[in-house]
Amino acid sequence: MYTERVMEEFTNPKNVGELVDADGVGEVGNPACGDIMRIYLKVEEDRITDVRFRTFGCAAAIASSSMATRMVRGMTLSEAWDLSNADVVDALGGLPPAKVHCSVLARDAIRAAINDYRTRQGLPPRETGPCGCCGGAGCGSHPENG
């Protein structure tokens, strides 16, 4: 069901953990949906210098978190914001259709962390798209997205 790259990323995830001195923290999903992703960013001069995640969820959720954090490390915040869930899916060699929402969650978690950073810097949060776990239906887990 999963590609070898998904299984590799799931069984040996990178960037697991948290950053106590994070500059931005984003969390999306909720336990009722079966997925929660929390991403910690360290930012220097608009660039992501360190990133960690914690995820509650299936193999695809853990693999997507690991892959997305590996991809945004070293990116500018603008580049990281533009990381699409399709980029994550491609890097994983594909996800089953029912699991694509996990890659959307990873994108959303990164965006939530960036917006948290912006808020802490006194900047207005950027507009985010519809929620990855509820498709904008309103799962109640991210009031910041409306």
Next chain:
Amino acid sequence: MNDLDHRPVYMDHAATTFMKPEVLAAMAPYFSRYFGNPSSLYRFAGESRQGVEEARGQVGAALRAEPNEIFFCAGGSEADNWAIKGAALANRKSGDHIVTSPIEHHAVLHTCAWLEKQGFSVTYLPVDEFGRVDPGDVEDAITDKTTLVSVMMANNEIGTIQPVAEIGRVAHDHGVLFHTDAVQAVGAVPIDVDTMGIDLLSLSGHKFYGPKGTGALYIRRGTRVENLIHGGAQEQRRRAGTENVPGIVGLGRAIELVTADIEGHNRRIAAMRDRLVRGVLGSIPDARLNGHPIERLANNANFSFRYVEGESILLLLDARGICASTGSACSSASLEPSHVLLAIGLPHEEAHGSLRLTLGDANTEEDVDCVLEVLPEVIGRLRQISPLTPAPARMPEVD
């Protein structure tokens, strides 16, 4: 230790079982040697007919029923569909109300939902925290429109065994038919359709070391049930289609084997299961056993592990050669967690973190050792990754 070069540690016998060599041996002659159609008149076909009738006798004996009350079909789902649709439709003049439980297999629940669309009404009984139906609630649910009560004998996910005889008595006291899905119970619970007050009973061959694609419906003599499969005159004109002769022969042999010593079998399996449960609960914090502590199938252990998700558990176990099952949404197409675990009151989060281990004849004490070694590592690793794990319960970071 176990890896994929070795035999997997198979602990998913509620999903399906391997077929016993004795069953395969019984079936073998009916593929190419005695291939005749049981409906044909020449003597050659008599061998096939005899194979089918011998199996009918074996199934009847296992249920304490008459052979001519046994009707072969293609599996548990067909038997459930047939029993419920057949009884509801045949008795529609007397009423249009069905009583069932919320923890039935989907073959029952989706059949009931279909009947609701046809204008029937269905009452879903409450269950307690262990998934048990109270016969008193059955009595309260029955109205003068009720024609059928359907409650499973034992649950496929949490293993809880229902007070079937009491439910059967209540149904009969009110002149209502009683169907039970015994797919998980055959070979684990001694069955007597008379003392248990059962009018209709579903069973499935591949759950007790028989072939897949085989099943049977017991229909008490005189019970009004519409046919589901229309066509030829097979199965006393009640289930059309040329008989799956090798499958039926295998089903018969399998049920004979599995009901030969239920008590001894349960004793052996339950001893391993109990050691597994004690070991898991003793070595993994924030874990619980789902289902009834005593009134449960001897081979069933169903756990919930907080802070982690079931599909992840399964895949890490699979990587170590252990086959198990989960009620997590993430392993299903529906993205909804197990209806059974939700019905017994588990919060979504704990339903997502469920793991079902079901033992069977090929399991050994070494298999239990293997699970007891691997499972705490797997849960610990996933808890390391999870944001829900309380910090003190986490090991130091690894990267």
